[in-house]
Amino acid sequence: MIEARGIVKRFGDFTALDSVSVEVEAGSLTALLGPSGSGKSTLLRVIAGLERPDAGQVCLERRDVTALAPQQRGVGFVFQHYAAFKHMTVWENVAFGLKIRRRPRAEVKHRVGELLELVQLARLGDRYPAQLSGGQRQRMGLARALAVDPKVLLLDEPFGALDARVRKELRAWLRRLHDETHTTTVIVTHDQEEAMEVADRVVVMNGGRIEQTAPPRELYDHPANEFVMSFVGPVNRLGDAFIRPHDIELLVEPNGATQEAMVQRLVHLGFEVRVELVRDDGEVLSAQLTREQVEALELQRGQIVYVRPMRQTVFAD
Amino acid sequence: MIGRYVLRFAALGYIAALLATPVGYVFGKTFGHGFWPAWHGVATPDAVHALKLTLIIAAIAVPANTIFGVLAALAIVRHRFPGAGIFNAVVDLPLALSPVVVGLALLLLYGRGGWLGGHHVLFALPGMVLATMLVCLPFVVREVVPVLREIGTEQEQAAATLGASALQTFVRVTWPAIRWATAFGVVLGTARALGEFGAVSVVSGRLAEQTETLTLYVQDRYQAFDETGAYASAVVLALIAVTTLLLMTALKPKEETR
Numbered sequence: 001m002i003e004a005r006g007i008v009k010r011f012g013d014f015t016a017l018d019s020v021s022v023e024v025e026a027g028s029l030t031a032l033l034g035p036s037g038s039g040k041s042t043l044l045r046v047i048a049g050l051e052r053p054d055a056g057q058v059c060l061e062r063r064d065v066t067a068l069a070p071q072q073r074g075v076g077f078v079f080q081h082y083a084a085f086k087h088m089t090v091w092e093n094v095a096f097g098l099k100i101r102r103r104p105r106a107e108v109k110h111r112v113g114e115l116l117e118l119v120q121l122a123r124l125g126d127r128y129p130a131q132l133s134g135g136q137r138q139r140m141g142l143a144r145a146l147a148v149d150p151k152v153l154l155l156d157e158p159f160g161a162l163d164a165r166v167r168k169e170l171r172a173w174l175r176r177l178h179d180e181t182h183t184t185t186v187i188v189t190h191d192q193e194e195a196m197e198v199a200d201r202v203v204v205m206n207g208g209r210i211e212q213t214a215p216p217r218e219l220y221d222h223p224a225n226e227f228v229m230s231f232v233g234p235v236n237r238l239g240d241a242f243i244r245p246h247d248i249e250l251l252v253e254p255n256g257a258t259q260e261a262m263v264q265r266l267v268h269l270g271f272e273v274r275v276e277l278v279r280d281d282g283e284v285l286s287a288q289l290t291r292e293q294v295e296a297l298e299l300q301r302g303q304i305v306y307v308r309p310m311r312q313t314v315f316a317d
Numbered sequence: 318m319i320g321r322y323v324l325r326f327a328a329l330g331y332i333a334a335l336l337a338t339p340v341g342y343v344f345g346k347t348f349g350h351g352f353w354p355a356w357h358g359v360a361t362p363d364a365v366h367a368l369k370l371t372l373i374i375a376a377i378a379v380p381a382n383t384i385f386g387v388l389a390a391l392a393i394v395r396h397r398f399p400g401a402g403i404f405n406a407v408v409d410l411p412l413a414l415s416p417v418v419v420g421l422a423l424l425l426l427y428g429r430g431g432w433l434g435g436h437h438v439l440f441a442l443p444g445m446v447l448a449t450m451l452v453c454l455p456f457v458v459r460e461v462v463p464v465l466r467e468i469g470t471e472q473e474q475a476a477a478t479l480g481a482s483a484l485q486t487f488v489r490v491t492w493p494a495i496r497w498a499t500a501f502g503v504v505l506g507t508a509r510a511l512g513e514f515g516a517v518s519v520v521s522g523r524l525a526e527q528t529e530t531l532t533l534y535v536q537d538r539y540q541a542f543d544e545t546g547a548y549a550s551a552v553v554l555a556l557i558a559v560t561t562l563l564l565m566t567a568l569k570p571k572e573e574t575r
């Protein structure tokens with residue numbers, strides 16, 4: 001369990017964390033989601049002890065670790081750019097923490113073998129990091145962090161430097177791994193899809209503050225404010241109302257509350273089709289339809305359609 | 318195609334004119350009367366003493382500068398302290414400053430009436446070591462600083478989260494990354510230390526068989542019209558330089574494929 005209370009961190013004039021409090025349940029997988037500069041990485045580094053907060057308290061498993069160095073916190077940290085020890089083999093990288101702890105040789109050998117098996121690098125143990133692909137390097141980084149049985153596992157944009165396909169694979173793999181090991185895990189990401197897919201709970205951050213903490217579904221269905229609404233998924237704005245593209249219905253005939261719009265572009269994304277519309281006042285909308293719907297409506301570029309929001313959100317204030 | 322050959326010819330010609338001809342001439346002069354006269358030229362007690370002294374000075378100055386250089390590079394790159402920029406610039410000063418100025422500065426500081434006068438520093442080994450250290454100060458620092466900058470701090474942070482102390486992190490993570498750069502700096506510094514003339518000349522007093530290094534001995538012999546002795550000693554210096562060059566080329570590929 002991780003508790004951070006009232007964390008303040010400034011870099012010169014810039015306030016990276018503005019009194020942030022967060023709780024991460026034991027055994028859960030939590031995502032810190034936000035745009036760059038939102039303070040999510042800084043918060044993770046404060047939890048790890050790699051940054052010292054100007055104010056606030058960090059507790060790991062009910063123990064106050066605020067004053068402790070990273071060495072004494074028992075956290076595993078995975079870096080975006082891998083931070084691989086370049087002059088060591090994969091095997092030596094993973095064994096590093098155990099050797100520092102002066103574990104018996106047989107135990108080190110056994111544990112490293114087990115971990116390399118777990119991250120599917122068993123046959124690449126004597127390679128150097130430079131000889132691995134990005135995805136393999138990050139799996140090595142994960143094995144290295146897990147080797148010392150950390151109380152919590154902290155991942156700082158772990159898949160950010162990888163290409164889209166590898167990123168998706170590793171994301172699913174990380175979730176499976178977590179379901180096996182149940183290590184309390186925090187993952188920092190700016191990718192809402194990644195956060196929603198992998199985490200039990202998502203903490204949305206912006207400008208050094210927390211905007212909302214909720215399970216992915218709740219975040220999507222009941223966003224606390226405009227920022228969360230537009231950050232966790234695409235959104236259209238109609239006056240004061242926010243509408244998701246899949247909550248827009250298109251009709252061929254006007255029907256009371258509908259608004260007229262012209263089809264500007266049809267983007268075929270496999271099963272789904274994104275219809276880009278422009279209203280006569282110049283406002284641009286995007287609607288998400290299935291292929292069948294588009295075919296039934298016989299949508300064409302330049303065609304006039306009538307837009308009806310099926311579900312919309314209006315924020316007070 | 319022709320352009321390339323012209324370029325090559327020009328480059329090689331330039332090197333030949335500037336370097337190969339004079340050095341080759343020295344070799345020619347030295348062995349002009351056969352090997353043995355040359356050998357006797359450098360086997361005199363004075364010459365042997367000068368060579369020994371040169372090696373002793375290098376053996377003290379180079380390790381001292383290596384330790385200082387690595388620590389200074391770590392301080393410059395890893396720690397933000399007030400005056401770091403000035404410190405970084407001052408380390409380079411010996412590269413720009415004429416060694417004679419270094420020697421004169423030491424002379425003023427340790428000489429009669431100087432701040433630190435009367436400690437048997439001048440005209441003795443300590444002064445010569447100090448002069449050599451000052452002149453060779455930048456080499457290790459200059460080689461290590463860019464490598465430290467390039468490797469960044471992430472590996473060190475990773476080591477910290479895995480439980481390694483500052484010392485363990487240095488020994489297991491930082492040092493392996495900078496050791497070739499350090500070695501390169503040591504080789505350059507050694508070459509400079511062995512060949513140092515100006516600063517040492519000022520502070521040594523040039524007492525034969527006492528404070529005469531090999532470079533000073535070469536000049537001494539030349540001025541005494543002992544051409545064979547001068548050329549033979551110069552050849553010894555040149556051979557040391559060639560060895561250094563070979564060491565450098567041996568180290569460089571490792572540095573680049575690191």
